[in-house]
Ligand code: SF4
């Protein structure tokens with residue numbers, strides 16, 4: 633079994649809007665074909681892009697894997713690279729993925745608690761939106777403390793992602 637087969641179906645963090653908010657098309661991509669496959673392409677500056685999490689991700693795997701964009705074909709996170717290089721065992725990497733996903737779930741729980749969550753958006757956009765809302769003091773101390781808790785939990789997650797996946 634390849635390292636990709638061992639890790640990626642258990643992870644999905646580069647497809648589900650946690651590591652990235654969008655994917656920009658690159659030279660070699662057929663925008664017309666990708667749009668036919670269901671990617672909601674839009675202009676981002678001079679480039680075409682689609683927002684994550686798009687309909688291309690089924691929660692575990694890419695629905696259009698054989699025809700996925702160039703950026704998706706060429707991206708390998710730091711964790712995968714370290715396993716491929718023999719610097720880290722697959723079991724240890726799977727443990728890191730489980731931990732990171734737990735942190736994501738904690739952030740999502742807090743986002744749901746803010747009442748301004750939209751799971752169709754990338755995590756960074758959901759977080760930005762929640763933090764820009766006025767603090768609701770009607771729920772007492774618990775809801776008043778929510779933004780601070782969300783901020784520290786999100787910061788911890790970003791540190792994990794930077795350290796384990798983006799380096
Ligand atoms: S973040 Fe890394 S391990 Fe996770 S799905 Fe993407 S490439 Fe695979």
Ligand code: SF4
Pocket residue numbers: 646647655684686688689690693694695696697700701704
């Ligand atoms: S097109 Fe496939 S590989 Fe690319 S972000 Fe979407 S699910 Fe992931």
